[in-house]
Amino acid sequence: MKINRNKYLLIATAVVFTMVSCSEDFLNVDKSGSVSVDDYYKTPADAYAALVSAYDPIRKNSGGFENYITMLNAGSDDHYAGGGSATDGAGIQGFSKYTLDANIMPGSFWSVPYQGVFNANILLVKLPGIPMDEATKSRYTAELKGLRAYYYFDLVRMFGNVPLILTPLTTSEVYTVVQATPSEVYTRIEKDLTEAIPNLPNTITAAESGRLSKGAATALLGKVLLYEKKYAEAATQLALVNGPTPGTTSPYGYKLLTKFSDLWVVSNKFNSESILEISHTSEGNSDWGFWGSGRDEGNSVNVMVGPRGYSRTTGSPAPDLPSGWSFNPITVDLYNLIKMDPRFNSTVLDMKALQAANEADYIAGYQDTGYFLNKFTPTQADVTTGTGAQPLNYKQNTYVIRLADTYLMEAEALGGTGARAQALLDAVRARVALPSVPVSQVAIMNERRLELAGEGHRWYDLVRTGKAASVLASRGFVAGKNEIFPIPFGELKNTKLVQNPNY
Known part of the structure; x- marks a missing residue:
């Protein structure tokens, strides 16, 4: 969300902490230096600050050490965990080797999306009482429902049976919630998105970049339906996003970039191919003291995937790179598939x-293959000169959904057959000057692997298509267990939550 976060972030964070920790009536005690919730939510500015807080957890896609991209990459057949050693990040190492358990499962994978859910729930309750114009209130409501759907989609894919919380909880209620079934969660996700879409804007202005649009919510709904195997419904929603003629500008203004390489130009933010994008900035001055807490705004994937101890020979044409931490080295298998692409x-x-x-x-890190993820490897030109810790303040945005992704999802939802599916596949390949190949589910999945490599999609693709157990058998993947994560141990203590099977 491209907004003036710094103006609101501290007050929003303080209020949200109070909101999540207290009952529906919240605290009436006046604390020095804090904002009483009873005195908050009085003005449109209060509502906007709270809306910002509902968007902030979305940065977990690529923010903090425990970000989605590097974690999900590590568990796929395209990457290893890597890093400095076998103990560099217990969670990411455990997931890569399928030894992950409740004790080393990073708690933030549960708590951060639920923070987003809680923030959305509270503003949804308070919004009707705030004096502001109805059109803005209607848009905020739609955004909050869309965000809640986004967070629950992450939660249900990662953990399966999760509590479905739709209103603010009292402190005692936190310990008595029970889990809903995945089908119940998916039903609510569909409902939230279906209610949100009509009240979201068709297009987003440059000043509002990062906020949900009608196209982004529709694309998310199409993806949700695909995961539910509601293929005809998924194809219908994704066709609205993709437009009638693949390769041309869609009704929502989306169009494939002419050059694939332009997707990874750091300054090329919110381009025509971007549908749902995570904002990062080098102006947040993120530092080690609060890295990964939700207050930092830099892209952490950048420093994590770069080669360790990088140096280039004087006069060499090699890229001018800062050193990284060597996470997510690319497997030889992916290298062999993509080397002629x-x-x-x-x-x-x-x-x-x-x-x-x-x-x-460079210095070889753990599980080194010599192949690194260039989509997110920063250059020296991307290094910030701000007052925060340099490695934590990279500004490259990341895509959650982009148009090539929705083209291939629609082709898959169509069963991998027919003229429309062929045209969608052809458009993705034509952008990189590849010839047409006969459309099929195998061809579509192969294209997804090459087109979206390193963007955090591959593991989910393997799981949802039932191929993870065979493809990842050598890693230790166990069918009936590793399709979802273990619930972090800290979330189970003194609650009614039940651990996922076989953990």
Whole structure:
């Protein structure tokens, strides 16, 4: 969400902390330096600040050490965990090797999306009483329902049986909630998105970049329906996003970029291919003292996936890069698949080749293959000069959903057959000058793997299509267990929550 966060962030965070910790009536005790919730939600500015707080947890996609992209990549067949050692991040290492349990499962994967749910729930309750114009109130309500659906979609995919909380809870109620079934959660996600879409704007102004639009919510609904295997309904929603003629501008203004490489130009934010995008900035001055707490606004994937100890030979044509932490090294399997593909250079930083040519060097990290994720590897030009910790303040945005993704999802929902599915697949391939191949589910999934490599989609694709157990068997994946994460141990204590099967 491209907004003036700094103006509102501290007050919103303070209020949200009080809201989540207290009953529906909240605290009536006046605390020095804090904002009484009874005195809050009085003005449109209060509502806007609270809306900002509902958007903030969405940055977990690529913010903080425990971000979705590097975690989900690590569990797929395209990447290893990597990093500095076998103990560098117990959660990511455990997920990559399928030894993850409740004790090392990062708690933030549960708490952060629920923070988003709680923030949305509270403002939904308070919004009717705030004096503001009805059109703005209607839009805020739609955004909050869309965000709540987004957070629950993450939760149900990661954990399966999760509590379905739709109103603010008292402190005692937090310990007595029970889990809903995935079907109940999906039903609510559909309801929230269906109610939100009519009241969201068709387009978003530059000043509002990052907020939900009608197209973004429709794309999310199409994706949700695809995961539910409601293929005809998914295809209908995704067709609205993609438009009648694949490769041309859709009714919502989406269009594939002419050059695949332009997707990864740091300054090319909110481009025509972007449907749902996570904002990052180098102006938040993120520092080690609160990294990953939700207050930091930098892209953490950037520093995590770069080669460790990088240096280049004087006069070398090698890229000018800062050092990274060597997470998510690319597997030889993916390298062999993509090495002759036009998307190779944008996707893979081939340090093995640069080292062999004496153009650059690096320090091999854990599970090193010599191949790094170039989509998110920053250059020296991206290094911030702000007052925060430099590695934590990269400004590259990340895509949650982009048009090539929705093209391929619609083609899949159509059963991988027919002229429409063929045209959708062809459009993705034509953008990178690849010839048409006969459309099929196999061809579509192969294209997803190459087009979306390293963006955090591959593991979910394997799980939802039932292929994870065979593809990831050598990693230790166990069918009936590893399709979802264990619920973090801290969430189980003194509650009625039941751990997921076989953990």
